[in-house]
Amino acid sequence: xxxxxxxxxxxxxxxxxxxxxxxGSLHAADAKMALExxxxxxxxxxxxxxxWVVESKHITASNPENNGELFEPAQNxxxxxxxxxxxxxxxxxx
Amino acid sequence: xxxxxxxxxxxxxxxxxxxxGQRLGELCGHGPSLETDIACTNISLDLLGQVxxxxxxxxxxxNNESSxxxxxxxxxEREYVNIxxxxxxxxxxxxxxxxxxxxxxxxxxxxxxxxxxxxxTLSAIANKAIKEVSYHYRFSSDWIKRLGDGTEESxxxxxxxxxxxxxxxxxxxxxxxxxxxxxxxGIGVDTVVFKEDYYNKVSEVLxxxxxxxxxxxxxxxxxxxxxxxxxxxxxxxxxxYMQRTYPNMKW
Amino acid sequence: MSEAxxxxxxxxHSRSLEAQFEARIARDEKIEPKDxxxxxxxxxxxxxxxxxxxxxxxxALPEGNWITRAPSLRRKVALLxxxxxxxxxxxxLYSATETLxxxxxxxxxxxxxxxxxxxxxxxxxxxxxxxxxxxGWLVDGAAIINQVALCGASFGPYARAMVRICKEESFHQxxxxxxxxxLTKGTQEQKDMAQDALNRWWWPSLMMFGPTDDESPNTxxxxxxKLKRKTNDELRQQFVDQTVPQAELIGxxxxxxxxxxxxxxxxxxxxDINWDEFWQVVKGHGPCNKERMKxxxxxxxxxxxxxxxxxxxxxxxxxxxxxxxx
Numbered sequence: 001x002x003x004x005x006x007x008x009x010x011x012x013x014x015x016x017x018x019x020x021x022x023x024g025s026l027h028a029a030d031a032k033m034a035l036e037x038x039x040x041x042x043x044x045x046x047x048x049x050x051x052w053v054v055e056s057k058h059i060t061a062s063n064p065e066n067n068g069e070l071f072e073p074a075q076n077x078x079x080x081x082x083x084x085x086x087x088x089x090x091x092x093x094x
Numbered sequence: 095x096x097x098x099x100x101x102x103x104x105x106x107x108x109x110x111x112x113x114x115g116q117r118l119g120e121l122c123g124h125g126p127s128l129e130t131d132i133a134c135t136n137i138s139l140d141l142l143g144q145v146x147x148x149x150x151x152x153x154x155x156x157n158n159e160s161s162x163x164x165x166x167x168x169x170x171e172r173e174y175v176n177i178x179x180x181x182x183x184x185x186x187x188x189x190x191x192x193x194x195x196x197x198x199x200x201x202x203x204x205x206x207x208x209x210x211x212x213x214x215t216l217s218a219i220a221n222k223a224i225k226e227v228s229y230h231y232r233f234s235s236d237w238i239k240r241l242g243d244g245t246e247e248s249x250x251x252x253x254x255x256x257x258x259x260x261x262x263x264x265x266x267x268x269x270x271x272x273x274x275x276x277x278x279x280g281i282g283v284d285t286v287v288f289k290e291d292y293y294n295k296v297s298e299v300l301x302x303x304x305x306x307x308x309x310x311x312x313x314x315x316x317x318x319x320x321x322x323x324x325x326x327x328x329x330x331x332x333x334x335y336m337q338r339t340y341p342n343m344k345w
Numbered sequence: 346m347s348e349a350x351x352x353x354x355x356x357x358h359s360r361s362l363e364a365q366f367e368a369r370i371a372r373d374e375k376i377e378p379k380d381x382x383x384x385x386x387x388x389x390x391x392x393x394x395x396x397x398x399x400x401x402x403x404x405a406l407p408e409g410n411w412i413t414r415a416p417s418l419r420r421k422v423a424l425l426x427x428x429x430x431x432x433x434x435x436x437x438l439y440s441a442t443e444t445l446x447x448x449x450x451x452x453x454x455x456x457x458x459x460x461x462x463x464x465x466x467x468x469x470x471x472x473x474x475x476x477x478x479x480x481g482w483l484v485d486g487a488a489i490i491n492q493v494a495l496c497g498a499s500f501g502p503y504a505r506a507m508v509r510i511c512k513e514e515s516f517h518q519x520x521x522x523x524x525x526x527x528l529t530k531g532t533q534e535q536k537d538m539a540q541d542a543l544n545r546w547w548w549p550s551l552m553m554f555g556p557t558d559d560e561s562p563n564t565x566x567x568x569x570x571k572l573k574r575k576t577n578d579e580l581r582q583q584f585v586d587q588t589v590p591q592a593e594l595i596g597x598x599x600x601x602x603x604x605x606x607x608x609x610x611x612x613x614x615x616x617d618i619n620w621d622e623f624w625q626v627v628k629g630h631g632p633c634n635k636e637r638m639k640x641x642x643x644x645x646x647x648x649x650x651x652x653x654x655x656x657x658x659x660x661x662x663x664x665x666x667x668x669x670x671x
Contacts, residue, residue, distance in 0.1 A: 126648025
């Protein structure tokens with residue numbers, strides 16, 4: 001048998017109040033091992049308070065070839081941003 | 095020495111860590127996968143970190159200008175009082191994990207009790223170590239299950255290793271005079287109290303791992319009296335090499 | 346459209362993709378794994394990144410040789426932690442390489458069959474404790490210079506791995522320098538041990554930056570792709586300039602009679618590197634090439650049944666859970 005341990009993506013919450021961030025990946029036979037390995041590989045220096053692991057094959061990613069249609073239409077919706085609206089100078093914060 | 099029993103008692107705890115940590119260190123860079131390599135080194139680092147705390151305390155008690163390194167590296171073989179289990183060679187990953195598991199299960203129960211030692215330093219060391227040790231136990235028992243209930247080959251290998259090493263488990267619970275004196279003072283841990291607990295715990299994991307619990311009634315001991323298997327001398331010749339070859343120098 | 350026309354429009358298309366790609370790099374944009382990239386960019390990155398990863402894990406071997414013999418507990422834990430980091434860095438780099446569509450198994454295969462290279466410095470033996478100092482100070486020092494430059498590499502996963510690695514490696518060089526510092530403050534025997542280590546590791550460290558610029562045919566392309574941010578000779582000069590005063594400070598002598606401060610270039614002139622030795626080691630005939638490969642292959646082969654067991658166990662658990670769910 002020559003089956004490689006699958007690849008997992010590791011997400012770490014550095015401290016409470018922050019979101020989990022992608023830290024990197026590693027190989028493990030199962031989820032439990034992936035968590036244990038993630039702890040030893042990515043939080044040796046006290047970098048985390050919580051770890052998520054997900055097998056890489058379960059991630060669906062957008063295709064950069066479609067970036068135009070996916071992301072460019074959002075660029076010209078200036079009315080979603082506060083600076084689009086004119087207010088009298090007297091109003092300092094809104 | 096004023097507190098000779100306490101001194102001996104500390105060595106009895108710390109030598110196990112030292113020798114097992116040294117054995118694990120041999121594997122660094124040679125593990126079955128990069129991830130496993132890193133994990134085993136972490137355990138080695140935990141154990142050696144604990145050793146330093148114990149020996150620094152022992153050096154304080156000895157009060158004769160000896161340092162943690164003198165204690166770790168300059169005793170003759172007969173004065174090392176680790177149990178025989180931890181000095182056994184790594185042979186293969188099955189032996190490494192079986193040895194680790196049989197020790198971790200004990201170590202966890204021991205450190206748990208040491209937390210309520212009347213000796214403040216020992217209880218402080220135990221308070222810190224308990225988190226490390228409970229992780230070690232989780233790690234090695236997971237591996238016992240993987241190897242036991244993995245492939246036919248892994249099953250045979252880990253069963254073999256458990257059978258071989260089983261003979262050293264009883265010594266975990268033997269008590270020296272110093273142990274007894276420390277138990278009487280409320281400083282030491284009465285290991286006999288959790289002996290049954292230990293074998294239950296271990297058996298449970300072995301069962302889950304589809305492994306047989308060895309039935310042998312014959313056990314080896316002697317480490318706690320300084321009478322070791324032939325393996326220890328070779329381990330010490332590396333551990334002590336620098337201190338012996340270049341005496342009285344700072345590194 | 347005729348077939349020829351179709352072919353023409355395809356090459357046209359890929360030419361324009363390539364032009365866009367080059368423009369993105371010129372604008373300092375990062376390239377991410379799923380982005381279009383020229384095949385040569387992908388291959389060159391697999392080669393360089395995996396070479397870097399291999400160097401980390403083979404690099405663990407000479408130092409690993411001293412774990413069991415470290416002279417004090419403090420030194421032992423520091424050395425263990427450092428080697429553990431190196432294996433971790435190998436892991437980060439393999440993972441980053443895997444984003445380019447090659448598996449770690451395939452990369453190991455390339456290492457074990459000799460198809461892939463690793464840094465030649467690790468084919469020298471670590472014979473005394475002082476070598477732990479020299480390796481940390483010189484070898485890690487040289488590696489850091491390379492790596493800091495690579496934090497700005499164009500390929501996102503590589504640059505990110507480098508940032509993490511640089512952050513973690515900052516203690517490695519200090520650890521090595523401190524070992525030598527302690528020796529130079531010690532007995533004559535210890536001082537000699539330190540000087541001897543510097544004598545043996547100095548020249549191989551200079552070789553770590555690779556052939557001179559005029560002998561390095563890939564440099565121009567690598568610079569353009571920001572896979573390299575400075576040339577070999579620039580980095581080597583930086584290393585010499587930074588290291589010479591550090592040696593002086595602890596009373597060690599760089600083993601180079603041509604070493605001399607050059608006021609006009611504001612840097613040191615240094616002697617000729619023995620490139621014959623360099624190529625001999627690169628081609629596999631250094632003092633420890635065979636041992637290093639043997640050790641890696643043996644670890645991998647001995648681990649096969651362990652990896653298989655874990656996989657088999659995981660599959661059994663999965664089917665158990667599936668049955669439960671039904």
